[in-house]
Amino acid sequence: MAVVGFLLAYGLAxxxxxxxxxxxxxxxxxxNRNLFDMSGKFIFWGTLLSIILIGLLGILIGYILLTIAFFTAPMEIQLNNVEEVNVM
Structure with missing residues (x-):
């Protein structure tokens, strides 16, 4: 029963x-920041490899890169071809 729970949790992760x-x-x-994509790849492969525990290091590196990516992202961006939506 524990194996089924572990496999279910692993699949959901x-x-x-x-x-x-x-x-x-x-x-x-x-x-236009490659660091977001790189952090996503590290987290993805880290999760896949977490079953053999080496992936936990990949997950940690991925979240560190994600933190750096968010802090170095531009404060404002220019969006093209976006129509304005009035909520109220």
């Missing part, structure tokens, strides 16, 4: 990281 990697890739394209 991989699913979550795939979504995180996709979001970071889109953010990398939008902001």
């Amino acid at each position: 991989i699913f979550a990281v795939i979504n995180l990697k996709t979001a970071l890739t889109e953010l990398s394209i939008t902001l």
Whole structure:
């Protein structure tokens, strides 16, 4: 029963990281900052390799790179071809 729980948790972690990697890739394209994409790849491969415990180091490196990417990102960006949406 513990093995089933572990495999379920591992599968859900991989699913979550795939979504995180996709979001970071889109953010990398939008902001033109490769560091977001690189951190997403480190976190993704770290999660896949966490089953043999070496991946935990990859996850740590990925989150450190993500922190650096957010602190070095531009404060304002210019968006092209975006229509204005009035909420109220």
